[in-house]
Amino acid sequence: MHNQDIFDVTIIGGGPAGMYAAFYAGMREMKVKLIEGKDQLGGFLHTYSDKTIWDVGGLPPMKCAKLIDWLVQQAGTFEPNLVLGQSVDALTRQDDGVIGLHTLTGEVHYTRSVIVAIGRGIAEVQKLELDSAHHYERSNLHYTVQNLNYFAGKKVLISGGGNSAVDWALELADLADRVSVVHRQDAFRAMEHNVKQMKSRVKVFTPFKIDRLYGNGERINQVAISNLETGEDIDLEVDEIIISHGYSSQASNLARCGLVMEEGMIAMNQLGETNVPGIFTAGDCAIREGKVRLIAGAFNDAIVAVNSAKTYIEPTAAGMAYVSSHNELFKEKNRDLEKSDSLNGKMK
Ligand SMILES: Cc1cc2nc3c(=O)[nH]c(=O)nc-3n(C[C@H](O)[C@H](O)[C@H](O)COP(=O)(O)OP(=O)(O)OC[C@H]3O[C@@H](n4cnc5c(N)ncnc54)[C@H](O)[C@@H]3O)c2cc1C
Structure with missing residues (x-):
């Protein structure tokens, strides 16, 4: 039995894949929780935050630290429930299909679907x-x-x-x-x-x-x-x-929760589905043919995984979100932005 809120989707990992998944799941009007093991979002990007990144589509070259800031801002667009400093260690499923996520600090979080976006695990400096x-x-x-x-x-x-x-x-x-x-x-x-x-x-x-x-x-x-x-x-x-x-990565026990692994990564299909119903995956922790192990690849995986999670909990839902440029969800937010300098190419 659980008396906590049950979320539509809980994302494990606050790197680029997890942060973008939190944004996109908000676009899909899902009730979203994101759990990150460290005390900050950003994932592996923190290990090279002083470097300049060139290869994220549509963005000018920028310090990775800046990209982290923007990703964090974007992830917060739909105000997901954010849990920092809790490392998810095990998954259990209840009779009603709800999944319990057990963290090393002893908490349990309840959710209808999960996106595992744990990248290279929890990176610690040597x-x-x-x-x-x-x-x-x-x-x-x-x-x-x-x-x-x-x-x-x-x-x-x-x-x-x-x-x-x-x-x-x-x-x-x-x-x-x-x-x-x-x-x-x-x-x-x-x-x-x-x-x-x-x-x-x-x-x-x-x-x-x-x-x-x-x-x-x-x-x-x-x-x-x-x-x-x-x-x-x-x-x-x-x-x-x-x-x-360098860095050491702490491998996660999640791999031992019945997920099929390949080459140390979680096997997924073209829909971001793992072998366990309701559990999807995205980003560097996931593997399939043609997987792109880049930030851009993490974004794509995140969209696919969110769409699959959405139709898993709501089978009649559309296969993907309505495009953002014509999406009513952004109407008010766009009005606010138009009043500020952040539209029309003025990036700070
Ligand atoms: C040196 C280097 C330079 C790179 N340069 C570029 C580049 O220029 N351009 C580019 O596109 N890509 C680059 N990459 C690749 C890019 O960093 C990765 O593709 C990207 O970080 C993958 O994001 P992710 O969210 O899948 O994983 P990560 O960034 O690894 O994030 C995973 C998150 O999950 C958390 N986590 C792990 N386990 C748990 C758990 N059990 N519970 C809770 N939280 C957990 C971690 O703490 C972390 O925050 C580079 C990679 C490296 C190593």
């Missing part, structure tokens, strides 16, 4: 494995770069060997007072041209790792790095440290 590191996360030890200018004129140490580490080293090469890069291996996992550029412009230490942090409890001012082959230690003065060791 932290620097030194006990003292977390003391400095609020001062000068960073796991991401939000504002390059913050590092201007400073002595910056970057640890990592992937594209992000190399990109940040290049972007800071002329801006910072000094950039040093440490990486555990001689080979970098980044574009060859960029690695070559980086090696000619900043000081690169391989195969080195950060061994010790010296600070006053508030800020790190010196770092000992050690050579993994020879054991040689070098002390470097630092103002800021950027750790770019």
Whole structure:
């Protein structure tokens, strides 16, 4: 028995697929809940929020952080019920067909249909494995770069060997007072041209790792790095440290709730249906022939999954929503927008 509200559709995951599904399900006049495991919407886009995105149809190149803002705004258009910080761990079905979504925090959410849009799972940064590191996360030890200018004129140490580490080293090469890069291996996992550029412009230490942090409890001012082959230690003065060791994805138990998986992803058909009635899927967690693993692909999957969820709970409903340009749902909203600057090409 459940005495909570029952939603028409509950979307699990607040990345591009889940956010767009929340918008589109609103267009379909469904009662929508979106549950996101982290404390913010945006999904994997947060891992490259400082990068410029070019390939979303109709949008000018923009920082990914901006795209997150716009997606969040759009997802809120029809005021879905938003639950943050709850990771869905299991699904159960009741005798009346209602599906219960059980979260790791012990809550249960009830719904007539589900769209699983969990992407690459819940991404967590790989932290620097030194006990003292977390003391400095609020001062000068960073796991991401939000504002390059913050590092201007400073002595910056970057640890990592992937594209992000190399990109940040290049972007800071002329801006910072000094950039040093440490990486555990001689080979970098980044574009060859960029690695070559980086090696000619900043000081690169391989195969080195950060061994010790010296600070006053508030800020790190010196770092000992050690050579993994020879054991040689070098002390470097630092103002800021950027750790770019990648992300780990926490796999979800949802995969074990009777969903057929292929290559570690949820198998879906052309209608976004999984093998379990009432459970649909969209975005990077889903697989079918021709699946496009891009933001644009996530949007398309979201539309298909919402339409299927709509006709699942209401078999006589139309197969898709009426186009937005002629949709009465937007009449009032359009009037408000026309009074503001946001229409007629004025993007902020
Ligand atoms: C480095 C990099 C650069 C990229 N650049 C581009 C680009 O330029 N253009 C482009 O189009 N695409 C790009 N992509 C691909 C794009 O990021 C993905 O296609 C997109 O993020 C997929 O969105 P999604 O919503 O399916 O999944 P995600 O973005 O992974 O979002 C899934 C969400 O689900 C949440 N979640 C997971 N499990 C649970 C659970 N059990 N309960 C509750 N919530 C859960 C996660 O916390 C997350 O918020 C790039 C990808 C990478 C890795």
